[in-house]
Amino acid sequence: MRRLIGFLVILAVVVAVALWFLSAPGRLDEAAFADLGTADLARGEEMFWAGGCASCHAAPGAKGDDKLTLSGGLAIKSDFGTFYAPNISPDTQAGIGDWTFRQFAEAMKKGTSPEGTHLYPSFPYTSYTRIAMSDLNDMWGYLQTLPASDNVAPDHALGFPFNIRRAVGLWNLLYLRNGAVIDFASPDEAVSRGQYLVEGPGHCGECHTPRSLIGGLELGEWLAGATNPDGEGIIPNITPDGSIKSWSAGDIAYYLESGFTPDFDTAGGSMVSVQENMAKLPASDREAIAAYLKAIPGRPNGYPARSN
Template identity: 60%
Template sequence: MKRVLLGLVSLAAIAAVVAWVLSAPQTLSETALANLQPGDAVRGEQVFWAGGCASCHAAPGAKGEDKLRLVGGVKLESPFGDFIAPNISMSAPDGLANWSLEQFANAMLKGTSPDGQNYFPAFPYTSYTRMELQDVADLFAFMKTLPAVDGKAPDHEVGFPFNIRRAVGLWKVLFLKEGPVIAEPLTSETDLAVWQRGRYLVEGAGHCGECHTPRNPVGGLELASWLSAAKAPVGNGTIPDITASEKGIGSWSVEDIAYYLESGFTPDYDSVGGEMVSVQENMAKLPASDREAIAVYLKNIPHK
């Protein structure tokens, strides 16, 4: 019996060490950062709108130019608690003024904070990890041109055990994946370069899957059901299917989708509503070619 207990204790100790190692916050390699060029703020503005930064990090209800004041404060409700978007303006006491590009890139692509902690995945780095590193540098350069706004956002409202940041590292092992979700289409009728651009925007910066894809009980995206509707984080609502299925937007043409992203009007002359309003306003600021690319991608991905 004593040997059995010692064996169990040894196994538990080994498991604890393995879990501690696996849960460690990850950072970009020196090789990945070696050829990074200084960011281009002009290009970075496009990345900013594609990434929806203002939707979460401007003050709640912000309109017009106030969307560029990234003081934070928006509450993101979830079954695991309420997460409050932080100040990401260039404020020295409360924002990112003292961050390096490397620290910003690690936050965006690895979900790791400057002080070496795991960010909660309410920050959609599980999508941003598919972004090009240079786009991240361009985004940071643009954000440096925006107003510095002092003011610390409230703390997250997350209880035990979901507030254990180290445990998020184990969640990352399972769900933080860099590769594309959808393989390239086999049909020769699709302009591959346009489709690839759409994939990059939808799966990466646009992080559309974070809302439109169902999640498992621990909050991981069910990638086999990519974009095929999801339960709203709270309440009984459903975030719609945006695949080209009959339940989704199968009756919409590429032109219909692109026009919706530009204007907010559906083919049936209904208008965008709810949280999608902010997303559509962001998409309207992109070049028409990007909206078309998103539409081409959505019309040419597998669906059930």
């Protein structure tokens, strides 16, 4: 019996050490930062809107130029608790003004904070990890030109065990992936560009894809719709078999530009902010997003009750 107990103790220690190393925050290799050059601020602004930064990090209810002050504070409700979007303005105390580009890139692509702890995936780094380093460099340069704010966002309101950040490292092992979601045999230029925007900076799947019990995206049901994390209703299925089945690529592109559907309805809920962001992109990018959405596999609705 003593030998058995001793063995179990040793096994528990070995497992604990293994889990500690497996759950370590991710880092980027030095080679990832080579040959980036000076940031293209115009390109950085486009990536800022493509990434939807203002939708979460501007003050709740901000309009117009006030959306460029990324003071944080938006409450993001979930089954795991309430997350609050942080201040990412250039303020050196309340914001990210004292971050380096490496720290910014590791937050975006690895979900790792400057302090070496895990960020929670309410911040969509699982999508942002697909953003090219050159685009991150441009975005970082643009963020430095925005107004500073000394607002201190509230701490996340999470209960046990969801307040254990180290556990996010194990979650990352399951859900943090760099590769493309959809494997196209030979996509044309527009579809490839649309794939980059939708799967990466646009992080469309973060809302439009159903999630597992522990909050990971069910990639086999990519963009098939999901229950609304903010309350009642659903986030629609935007595959070719979903709510936009009858829309043409032109209809999709026009909706992203104007907010008007082919039936003369308008964007609602959190999609209002997303559409306003997309309206600031070049027309070719909106057309590329539409081409991608028409090219992906159709799926049954990913929210209860599912239909065929």
